[in-house]
Amino acid sequence: MIDVWRYVTANWVSVLRLAGEHLQIVGTAMGFALLVAVPAGVVLTRAPGLDTVVLGIIGILQTIPSLALLAVMIPFLGIGFKPAVAALFLYALLPIARNVYVGVKEVVPELVEAAKGMGMTRFQVLTRVQIPIALPVIIGGVRTAAVICVGTATIAAAIGSGGLGSLIYRGLQQMRTEYIVTGALLSALLAILIDSTLGAIERWLTPSGILSRQRASK
Amino acid sequence: MLASRFAAFVTTIPVLGEDGLLIEFTSVFKAYPDGTHAVDGLSLHVARGEIFVLIGPSGCGKTTTLRMINRLIEPTSGRILVNGSDVLEVDPIELRRSIGYAIQEVALFPHMTVAENISIVPGLQGWSAARQRSRVLELLELVGLKPDRYRAKYPHELSGGERQRIGVARAMGADPPVMLMDEPFGAIDPITRTRLQDEFLSIQAKIQKTVVFVTHDINEALKMGDHIAIMRRGKLVQCGTSREILSRPNCGFVEEFVGADRLMKLLQILRVSELMTRDLPTVVIDEKPQAILPRPSVKGLNLVLVVDRLGRLKGFVPSTELLKNVARPLAHFLTPVRESVSSNASLAEALLRLSVNGLDFLPVVDGDQRLQGVLTLVSVHEEIQKTTSRAVA
Numbered sequence: 243m244i245d246v247w248r249y250v251t252a253n254w255v256s257v258l259r260l261a262g263e264h265l266q267i268v269g270t271a272m273g274f275a276l277l278v279a280v281p282a283g284v285v286l287t288r289a290p291g292l293d294t295v296v297l298g299i300i301g302i303l304q305t306i307p308s309l310a311l312l313a314v315m316i317p318f319l320g321i322g323f324k325p326a327v328a329a330l331f332l333y334a335l336l337p338i339a340r341n342v343y344v345g346v347k348e349v350v351p352e353l354v355e356a357a358k359g360m361g362m363t364r365f366q367v368l369t370r371v372q373i374p375i376a377l378p379v380i381i382g383g384v385r386t387a388a389v390i391c392v393g394t395a396t397i398a399a400a401i402g403s404g405g406l407g408s409l410i411y412r413g414l415q416q417m418r419t420e421y422i423v424t425g426a427l428l429s430a431l432l433a434i435l436i437d438s439t440l441g442a443i444e445r446w447l448t449p450s451g452i453l454s455r456q457r458a459s460k
Numbered sequence: 461m462l463a464s465r466f467a468a469f470v471t472t473i474p475v476l477g478e479d480g481l482l483i484e485f486t487s488v489f490k491a492y493p494d495g496t497h498a499v500d501g502l503s504l505h506v507a508r509g510e511i512f513v514l515i516g517p518s519g520c521g522k523t524t525t526l527r528m529i530n531r532l533i534e535p536t537s538g539r540i541l542v543n544g545s546d547v548l549e550v551d552p553i554e555l556r557r558s559i560g561y562a563i564q565e566v567a568l569f570p571h572m573t574v575a576e577n578i579s580i581v582p583g584l585q586g587w588s589a590a591r592q593r594s595r596v597l598e599l600l601e602l603v604g605l606k607p608d609r610y611r612a613k614y615p616h617e618l619s620g621g622e623r624q625r626i627g628v629a630r631a632m633g634a635d636p637p638v639m640l641m642d643e644p645f646g647a648i649d650p651i652t653r654t655r656l657q658d659e660f661l662s663i664q665a666k667i668q669k670t671v672v673f674v675t676h677d678i679n680e681a682l683k684m685g686d687h688i689a690i691m692r693r694g695k696l697v698q699c700g701t702s703r704e705i706l707s708r709p710n711c712g713f714v715e716e717f718v719g720a721d722r723l724m725k726l727l728q729i730l731r732v733s734e735l736m737t738r739d740l741p742t743v744v745i746d747e748k749p750q751a752i753l754p755r756p757s758v759k760g761l762n763l764v765l766v767v768d769r770l771g772r773l774k775g776f777v778p779s780t781e782l783l784k785n786v787a788r789p790l791a792h793f794l795t796p797v798r799e800s801v802s803s804n805a806s807l808a809e810a811l812l813r814l815s816v817n818g819l820d821f822l823p824v825v826d827g828d829q830r831l832q833g834v835l836t837l838v839s840v841h842e843e844i845q846k847t848t849s850r851a852v853a
Contacts, residue, residue, distance in 0.1 A: 356567035359532055359640075360581050360630075361557030374571045 245420040246427075257409070261428060264405035267323065267398065268391045268436070271330030275387060279335045280380075283342025284368065293343065300336045308333070308394045312401050326403035330394055334387035341383025345376030381444040385437050392433040396425070406432065481541075482508045482638060482670045483529060488538030490524055490694075498524040499535070500694030506687075509668040513685030515675055517717075520691040522674045526640050529672060530559045542638065557584055560631035560639035560669075564646050566623050568615035574600075574626055575611040581634040599629040602663055621652040628660065632669070639671045645680065657684060678718055682706070682725060690714055702729055707847045724808060726847060732810050733803035735843055736824045736833035742767050745774050745790050760838035761821055766794045771830040773797060773823055800825045803832050807843070810835055 250257055286293040303311075311332065315325030349372045357367045373380070399407025406429045413421025483506040490499040499521045506512040514522035527533040528540055531552045540547045547555060560581075568577050578599055579592040587595070600607040603625040615623060624645060631639055645653045645660075657680065664671070675681050681688050682702040689699040698710045706726040709715040715722065737758050742765045764782055766774045775794035800823045801810050810822055814837050824833040 350567070352563060352565040352567040353569060355532070356561070356563055356565075357569075359527075359530055359556060359561035359563070361553050361555075361584055362580075363553055366584070371569060371571075375569075 246423045249420040250424055257424065257428065260404065260406050260409055260425075261432060263403075264392070264395050264407075264429065264432060267326050267330060267395045267403055267405055268388065271327045271391055271395075272334055272384075272388060274327070274331050275334035275338055276384070278331075279338035280342050282335075283339040284346060286339070286343045287346045297336070297340055297343065300339060303332050304336050308397045309400065312394075312398055316401060321402040323403055325401060326395060326398035326405075329398065330391045333390050333394055337383045337386040337390065338380075339383075341379050341386075342376070345379030345383075346372045348379070349375045378444060378448055381440060381447070385440045385444075388436050388440060389433050392429060392436060396429045481505045482543055483512075483672065484539075484541040485525070485528075486539045486541075488525075488528065488535045488540060490521070490528065490533065491536045497694045499528070502538070502691075502694070502696055504689055504696060504699055506670060506672060508670055510686035511664060511671045511673055511684055513673045513675060513681040513688045514691060515678060515681045515688060516691035516697075518676070519693070521694040522691050523642055525691070526642055526672060526674050529638075529640055530556045530561060532556075557581055557634065558636050558638070560633070560636040562627045562631040562639070562641045562644045564643040566627040566644075566647075568618075568623055568626055568630070570615050572614075573611065574613050574615070574618075577615070577626060578630050578633050580630065581636075585634050587634070595633065595635075599632055602632070603629045604659060620648050621656065624648060624652075624656060637670060639669050641671060642674045643676070644673070646675070646677075653680075660684070679725070682718075682729065690717060723844065723847065727808035727811060727844070728806045730807040730843070731803065732801055732805050732807060732822075732824055732835050733833075735807060735839050736803065736835045737839070738833045740765055740831065740834055742831065743777075743790065744769060745794075747790070758834060758836065760836040761834060765823060765831060765834070766790055767831050773800065773825055773829055773831045776823075797823055800829075801835065802826065807840060811840055814840070 282296070286296055289296075306314075308329070311329045312325060315328050319325040319328055346368075353371055353375070354367060357371045358364075362370065395403070395405050396407035396410065399405050399409075399411050406425045409421050409425030409428075413419065413423075413425060485502050485504045488499055488502045489497060491497050502521070502525060504512075514525055516522050524533055528535050529542060529547065531547050534548065542555070542559070568574075569580075572580075575593075575596045578596045579587075582592045582595055596611055597607040600610055605622065605625060610618075610622070610626075615626070618626065624647075628641075628644060631641070645656050648656070661684065673681075673684060675684075682705075685702060687699060687701060688705055690697045690705070692713060698705060698714045700708075703726070705714065706718060706722055706729065709718060709722070719725065739758075741757060741761070741763070745766050745768050762780070763776045763778045765776045768774055774791075775796045777790065777794050781793060799813050799817050799819060801813060803824050803826070814820070814822060814835075820837045822835045823831060824835055825831055
């Protein structure tokens with residue numbers, strides 16, 4: 243452990259750079275995933291029949307082992323940053339889309355009817371009623387996706403994307419435990435950090451009415 | 461040829477609603493692909509400022525009818541006019557924003573405060589924040605909830621009765637001329653429901669909205685409705701005032717639907733004020749008995765009512781006693797009155813009081829004991845017999 247500490251303090255610049263690369267991959271992939279999966283989840287709530295099919299297809303992606311999916315990207319996107327982002331993007335789709343779908347669908351139909359009957363447009367019903375109420379569930383999905391991304395990004399180092407995973411691989415090659423431990427510890431810390439930050443954002447964004455009700459029902 | 465062209469032109473001119481008709485259904489049908497008719501040739505009209513009740517057994521089409529007014533459901537044929545415009549020809553969003561809507565489940569938005577819930581439609585219509593705020597205060601007062609206490613509360617912190625009130629307040633948010641209410645008092649206990657009904661009626665007396673109200677409870681319909689439309693399997697069976705429906709049900713179904721206690725219900729609707737005699741044999745307490753001139757006589761009443769200078773009832777004197785005691789001051793031999801009734805009371809209540817006390821008449825007095833009239837047992841009997849014979853015919 244002392245070796246780890248000595249290593250980190252001596253090389254904190256490069257370690258930080260690796261963490262930054264890691265975050266970049268995760269961030270880019272999550273960004274694209276949100277852009278696609280959130281509208282997709284919403285659209286699926288209005289497409290009975292299609293919803294199970296699409297969610298099923300995206301679900302199959304989850305079952306593909308990460309290294310395999312990363313490798314499959316290589317012929318199309320080369321190695322490094324791009325295929326890593328692509329693979330992470332695919333992994334993040336399901337948790338986000340499914341949670342958006344379930345969250346919005348779970349909103350009690352009377353609320354939607356009342357909103358419609360009062361003269362809200364479909365968009366207003368979605369943005370003022372359905373999504374705010376579904377927000378805790380949606381963010382839960384985002385958190386799951388983010389944690390998956392951090393973990394998979396660690397593996398992506400194998401195809402040259404950099405990040406904290408590369409530290410682990412280097413450590414394995416050179417038989418240096420301090421590299422391995424540093425890489426592993428920091429990726430875990432990163433995952434925890436991102437998860438707690440998203441948790442805090444969830445609490446910040448959740449409309450108080452729902453929050454207090456959740457507390458009350460506990 | 462010109463005449464027929466003219467006739468065609470005239471029938472296509474939209475009704476302008478100046479005659480006070482706010483909502484009109486003309487031969488409206490709602491059919492579903494499997495052939496069922498939720499609404500089967502419905503024609504009715506709702507006058508401005510009235511509470512119009514739709515009632516009937518489950519599946520009769522009353523809720524479908526209601527939801528066709530704000531175009532949540534579209535008719536398959538027929539025409540529905542709201543304030544002179546065909547609902548299918550106006551923007552549905554604007555239509556719905558101009559019609560208040562309160563559903564059975566209330567469905568207050570759980571993620572919004574009471575104030576935010578109430579200001580939804582005003583917000584959609586672009587009211588200023590200040591105007592929205594004052595409207596919320598106004599409406600909370602109207603539905604009997606202290607604004608300071610309630611405006612920042614969340615729906616899960618409210619009781620059932622409070623939620624129903626907020627639901628009504630929300631429906632009135634942008635002060636719509638028309639309100640649609642689907643069993644708004646359905647899911648609460650009978651005591652709270654009665655109170656809410658009474659409060660709604662007193663609010664209505666002040667603001668005179670046009671309300672279409674769906675219920676399955678005939679007593680609520682009779683109590684709340686200026687006009688009641690009884691539906692069955694999509695068709696209109698009878699439409700009339702509570703009095704008309706109770707005294708002249710037009711078929712066996714209506715009679716049964718109204719309930720076996722139809723006459724009792726009628727008595728609960730008719731007011732003492734409608735049957736009482738106002739032309740009374742009265743005498744002021746300090747008049748000398750000799751000065752008593754022939755007074756109007758009331759059928760079944762052989763007495764004279766004694767009042768003071770302010771018109772307050774002091775007692776009565778049988779006519780025979782009056783003749784015998786010509787020299788004595790009235791105060792000495794008048795009989796005090798044991799029972800009286802208010803002019804607002806129902807005939808049912810009056811009948812009960814008469815029977816319980818074994819009386820043939822009840823003086824009708826106001827809150828200050830001022831005499832307004834007299835209700836005789838004879839007149840109540842006559843009214844009951846008149847009603848029964850009409851129904852049988």
